[in-house]
Amino acid sequence: MTSARSGPAVPTATYRLQLQPAFPFAAAAAAVPYLASLGVSHLHLSPVLEAVPGSPHGYDVVDHTRVRAELGGEEGLRALAHTAREHGLGLVADIVPNHMALAPQHNPALWDVLREGPASPYARWFDIDWEAQGGRLLLPVLGGPVGAELAHLVVDGDVLRYHDHAFPLRAGTARLPLPELLDAQWYRPVWWRLARTELNYRRFFSISELIAVRVEDPGVFDATHGTILRLLADGVLDGLRIDHPDGLADPDGYLARLDEATGGRWTVVEKILADGETLPASWPVAGTTGYDALRHVDGLFTDRTGAYELLGRYRAFAAPQTDRGGNWEATVRRAAYKVLTHELAAETDRLTRVAARLCATSPDLALRDRAPWALRTAVEELLVRMRVYRPYASGDAATVITEEAAEEARLAFVVPEEAEAVGIVRRLLVEPPGDASAPDHADRVEFRTRFAQTASALRAKSVEDTAFYRYVPLLPATEVGGDPGSPGVSPEDFHAYCARVQRDWPLTGTVVSTHDTKRSADVRAAVAVLTECPDRWAALVSEVTRAGEGVPDGQLAWAAWQTVFGLGPAEEERVRQALLKHVREAGMYTSWTEPEAPYEEAVAAFVGSGPCGAPGERVAALRKALDPHVRANVLGTALVHLTMPGVPDLYQGTEGEYRALVDPDNRLPVTFPPAAPGEKDALTAAALRLRARRPDVFGPDASYEPLHAEGEAAGHCLAFARSGAVVTAVTRLSLRLADAGGWRETRLPLPPGRWADVLAPEREFTGHARVSDLFDRSPVALLERVGEGEGAEG
Numbered sequence: 074m075t076s077a078r079s080g081p082a083v084p085t086a087t088y089r090l091q092l093q094p095a096f097p098f099a100a101a102a103a104a105v106p107y108l109a110s111l112g113v114s115h116l117h118l119s120p121v122l123e124a125v126p127g128s129p130h131g132y133d134v135v136d137h138t139r140v141r142a143e144l145g146g147e148e149g150l151r152a153l154a155h156t157a158r159e160h161g162l163g164l165v166a167d168i169v170p171n172h173m174a175l176a177p178q179h180n181p182a183l184w185d186v187l188r189e190g191p192a193s194p195y196a197r198w199f200d201i202d203w204e205a206q207g208g209r210l211l212l213p214v215l216g217g218p219v220g221a222e223l224a225h226l227v228v229d230g231d232v233l234r235y236h237d238h239a240f241p242l243r244a245g246t247a248r249l250p251l252p253e254l255l256d257a258q259w260y261r262p263v264w265w266r267l268a269r270t271e272l273n274y275r276r277f278f279s280i281s282e283l284i285a286v287r288v289e290d291p292g293v294f295d296a297t298h299g300t301i302l303r304l305l306a307d308g309v310l311d312g313l314r315i316d317h318p319d320g321l322a323d324p325d326g327y328l329a330r331l332d333e334a335t336g337g338r339w340t341v342v343e344k345i346l347a348d349g350e351t352l353p354a355s356w357p358v359a360g361t362t363g364y365d366a367l368r369h370v371d372g373l374f375t376d377r378t379g380a381y382e383l384l385g386r387y388r389a390f391a392a393p394q395t396d397r398g399g400n401w402e403a404t405v406r407r408a409a410y411k412v413l414t415h416e417l418a419a420e421t422d423r424l425t426r427v428a429a430r431l432c433a434t435s436p437d438l439a440l441r442d443r444a445p446w447a448l449r450t451a452v453e454e455l456l457v458r459m460r461v462y463r464p465y466a467s468g469d470a471a472t473v474i475t476e477e478a479a480e481e482a483r484l485a486f487v488v489p490e491e492a493e494a495v496g497i498v499r500r501l502l503v504e505p506p507g508d509a510s511a512p513d514h515a516d517r518v519e520f521r522t523r524f525a526q527t528a529s530a531l532r533a534k535s536v537e538d539t540a541f542y543r544y545v546p547l548l549p550a551t552e553v554g555g556d557p558g559s560p561g562v563s564p565e566d567f568h569a570y571c572a573r574v575q576r577d578w579p580l581t582g583t584v585v586s587t588h589d590t591k592r593s594a595d596v597r598a599a600v601a602v603l604t605e606c607p608d609r610w611a612a613l614v615s616e617v618t619r620a621g622e623g624v625p626d627g628q629l630a631w632a633a634w635q636t637v638f639g640l641g642p643a644e645e646e647r648v649r650q651a652l653l654k655h656v657r658e659a660g661m662y663t664s665w666t667e668p669e670a671p672y673e674e675a676v677a678a679f680v681g682s683g684p685c686g687a688p689g690e691r692v693a694a695l696r697k698a699l700d701p702h703v704r705a706n707v708l709g710t711a712l713v714h715l716t717m718p719g720v721p722d723l724y725q726g727t728e729g730e731y732r733a734l735v736d737p738d739n740r741l742p743v744t745f746p747p748a749a750p751g752e753k754d755a756l757t758a759a760a761l762r763l764r765a766r767r768p769d770v771f772g773p774d775a776s777y778e779p780l781h782a783e784g785e786a787a788g789h790c791l792a793f794a795r796s797g798a799v800v801t802a803v804t805r806l807s808l809r810l811a812d813a814g815g816w817r818e819t820r821l822p823l824p825p826g827r828w829a830d831v832l833a834p835e836r837e838f839t840g841h842a843r844v845s846d847l848f849d850r851s852p853v854a855l856l857e858r859v860g861e862g863e864g865a866e867g
Contacts, residue, residue, distance in 0.1 A: 082311055083339045083359075083580060085764050085771065086715070087117040087165055087722045091588055092141075093129045096742045098149035102156040104745035109160035112761030115311060116157060117165045117722055119588070121150055122300065125174045129740060130588070131167075132316065133174035133283060136181060137297040140304075154309045163311035165339070168301055170327065171320035172276070172283040173199075175212070178239035183284065186210070188241035190259030198293050200275035200285040200322075202423060210260040213268035213281050214238055223251065226262070235262060266666070272419040277320065278530045278538075279416035289322040294330055302334055312339035314362060314582075319344065319529035322522045325355065325467045332357035341582040341720075345533075347461045348556045352578065355467045360574075360581020363722060364554030367585050369570045370713050371549055371597055372562025373791060374706045376806050379604035380547050380560040386611035387546035390618075391627030397661060398543040398628050401558030408543065409457040409535040411660070416534055420527045421456075425449040427523060428498065431516040440497060447486070447494035452524070454482030455498060462532045463525040464502070470521075471503040541591065542659035545632040547604065548639070549597035553589055561604070564791050564805075568779040571793065575718035579773040583719035585710055586727045588740055593724075593733040594714075596639035598706035602699050603638070605808035613695060617688035624683070625675040629656060637684040638692050640732050645685040649677050651734040702808040704752075705852035709803035711753055712853045713791070715760035716801040718777050728757040752851075759831045760855060763799065767857075770796040782844060784819030786810055790844050794824050797858065802844075804852040816845040828856040 088108050090101050101116065108116065120131035123139040131141065140147040154164055177184045182195040187210065190196070191203050201210055214235060215222045226235050231247055233240045233254075246257040255262070263271070268281045275285035288294045304310045313335070318324045324342075331340065340358045346365045352358075388399060396403035413421055428448040432440040458478035464470040479499045486492035502524055506517035541551035550557040562570075574581060585594035592600075603610045614634050624630045633652055640648065656663055656676055663669035683689060696703065707730070715721050724731075726743035730753050733739035747754060764771050780792035780800065789810040792802040802821060804810065820841040830836040832855065838847065847854050 082163070084113075084115040084163070084165065084312065084720050085768050086113045086720060086761050087115045087582075088113040089117040089587065089722055089724045090119065091129075091725055091740050091742070092119045092121065092131060092144050093740075093742070094127060094143045097143065098145035098153040100742075102153045105153075105156045105160050105162065107746040109157075109162050111723075111728060111758050112763075112765045113162070113723065114765065115163040115165045116153075117314065118167060120167050120169055120316075122168075123179075125176050125179055129737065132169050133176070134169050134172075135174050135176055135179040138300055140300070150304070151309055164309065165312040165314060166301065166304075166310050167314040167316060168298075169316045170286065170288045170297065171317045172285050175282050175284045177241070184241055187258070187260050188243060190243075197290055198286055198296070200287050202273040205273040205423070205426075206261065206271065209258065211267065211271055211273050212240070212260050212262045213265040213272065215262055215264045218264045219255070219262065222264075226251065226255075228254065233258075233262075268419065269415060270418045270422065273423075275420070275526065276530075277317070278533055279412075285320065287322065288327055291330070294327070294334075298331070298334065305335055305338055313341075315340060315342045315358075318342045319462050320526060322526065323466060325353065325465055328356050328358055339580065345462055345554050348559065350461050352581075353465055353467045354577070360578035360719065362587075363582040363584035363719065364552075364587075365570075366574075366581075366583035366714070366717065366719060367552065367590075367594075368554045368556065369562050369567050370583075370585055370710055370717070371552065371555070371594075371601070372560065373564070373567050373713065373805055374598060374601045374709060375547070375549065375561040376604040376809060377561030377563070379607050379809075380550070382607040383604055383610070384546040386607055387631055390611060390614060391631050393543075393628055398545065401540075401544050404544045405536055405540045406457055408539040409531060410453070412531055412535045412539065413453050413456060417527060417531060420523070420530065421449065421453060424452050424520070424523050424527060427516055427520045428452065428501070431501065431513055431520060432497065435513040435516075436511070437513070440501075443494055443497060444491070447491050448498060450485055451482060451494040451498040454485045454495065455479065455502075456524075456528055456531055457535075458482060459528050459532060463529040465525070469503075474499055474502050538658050539660060542632075542655050543628070543661065545628055545635070547600070548592065548632060548635045549600050552591055552597065553587075564779075564788070567791070568793065571718050571777050572779075575775065575777040579718055579775070581719045582722050583714060583717065584722050584724070585714045586724040586731065586733075586739075587722075588724065588736065590724075590739065591735045592636075592639060593731050593739060594710050594727065595707050595730055596732050596734070598710050599641070599696065599703045600635050600639040601706055602702045602808060603635070605702070605806055606699075609695075613691060617683065617691050623675055623678050625656075625672060625679055626662065628659075628661075629676065630679070630683070633680065633684045634692055636734070637689055638696050640734065641696060642693065643685075643732075645681055647734065647738055648685055649680045651738060652676055652680055654735055699808065701852075702811075705804045705807040708753060708756055708851065708853045709791075709805060711756055712760060712801055712803055712855060715757065715764070716771070716795060716799065716855070717793075718771075718775075721764075723757070723761075729754040755832065756851075756853065756855070763831055763855070763857065767798060770798045778824070780821060780823070782819055782821045783841070784817065784844070786813065786816050786819040786844070789816075790819065790821060792821055797824055797826075799858070800824070800828060800854075800856040802847060802854045802856070804848055807852060816843075816848070819844045821847060823856070824858070826858040827860040829859045831855040831857050834859075 121140055122134050123136035123141050124131045125133045140150050177187050182198055185195045186193045231242050243258050246254050277283035321327050341362050342358050343362045393399040396407040429445040432443040464473040479495050482495045483492040506514055544557055550560040618630050657665050662672045729747050775796045778794040782790035791805050794800050821844050822841050828838045
């Protein structure tokens, strides 16, 4: 048992560490004194269970019974927990219930399934369709058709080897001729390109290297969570982050089982909420990991009017096709169709097979005589019209799979009678599956389940991994959980969001940077300034693009110039790698699976001669001229995040200025403590220490009160009070403010009492504080009430 500690069991603030062989438990332990001094209550660890050797992230788990040896094993984790507790810190761990690595040589459970087939005791672990592919598990690992790869398929005793891959041989088959040996296995190694249409196991999104796990099975849940539950019981861990719950067959049931097994430990789920969507109230969790907070915080520092002006300038410059980056909704719809018919074709096929079987055999005769092609079309047309990730058992599916969407879907059919397939499919999805003893009950449950799982994969792949890279008028809006079609959040909407969070989910997680964000908060905050000067930006982009050579396409150029503006001076290789990933994800002129070498070479050349060449110096000069406004956004984002309702999670290195692009750029180890801490470090530490010192002011019983400035520039001051004891005030849209003449006589009515500046306690304010005085040293202010009485006005 790990000894008890004096810190809180429920976090007041967490600090995310990306564990990897280059940064193991021992390195994390060495950073503990510094991290404790910041004021966080818990370290938030990336996955700690055994993963594929060398994995830089740990989401490719291979053995749930062991703590990862490359990080220091269970002994190293317990030592980290001990060191953390000595400094008043706890540990929260990220767990991955949805999938494991398809790496049989490292995954003992999968190895047994490949050797024994459906008879393996581990066969129930994995979401495999044994009725497809002749009862053999398709393994898309070959570099070409099997006939072209025979020389690389080598029998080594009871093992079949293919380059770095190893597969077990079924008993008694090792001496067979290779063609017969391959046909005799419970698996079928095939050309990797067959995965799109032939795969018979569920994946994580479209990543064939990650095979889905059936945690809805109680036995599988127990086997895959035993070690984590033991670490919780022993006091090594205090809470959990749940990766990708939307992939699970039954998120509601899983979270209920987990809550019971953990005794109600603090748990947050990586649930991406669409704009207007709420977390199911019945889920026994503290809340989300915080991407909904990110969208609202970012939106505060985005000029909505300027963002739409920027959209017009982007369209004039890049001339994107309407459904390939010109219009947000059209771009998402086209991307969804492409993903369904390409990356998720196998998943759509499986859904269609289930629907066809159900309709052909159901005792409900109204379902009969439905052509498989019509059912497939209905499924696809309903899927592409989903505006959230998926429906849940605890909610009303009819509010997600709407009749309005069904009406639109029917337009895909020429013959009205055939269009009835849409109504049939929707009915199967929104009506309860009925009596469990009914002969079609299992198929009804499976159809609903797989539709929900496919919907979440489609949303992630078509929106986050495709449309976000095609629709690029404003890059900060294309962030996880974002809504690029409606950029910007008004102060009124932000205050309403915070009030809901404090009322409904006061211990939810909040983030502004994570290991999955496409750009760090500081990069996004810088680019957001461009919404305050759209004409100036568009003119500069036109000039520097003409000055460069070999622009591959206008959309890439528009995105590239934003990238280097937000990043500031950076190595060319960092920018080149990020933009190559950008164009491959966009999939318009090249892709991961069909790379177009001439285009990619043109992209690399453009980066060197344009954004990272002489023309890029003009962009750097503009950024330098706008530095005061970038500073206001960076500090404002940080302070709002750290003091708004919820439990803030700081991504490693982001306590100070942190400029990073999409992974792997944002997953590199950072230095503890920072070599040269600056203004943002001081602000972060002050806010976190205040949270640690006054947990009641920010906790579940705290209050959130909007404060409204008065005067001509009132809209540029966003302020709120926490429990009448702390006030946050930040400057928003500071460039517009400066252009309009500054604060002038704008004042902020403070709650009763004397208010001291937490960073400069000698500065005190009371009553109606002049905003120009409040922000005379910094564009943000963090105040704490220090005495009774109102005193004189500041």
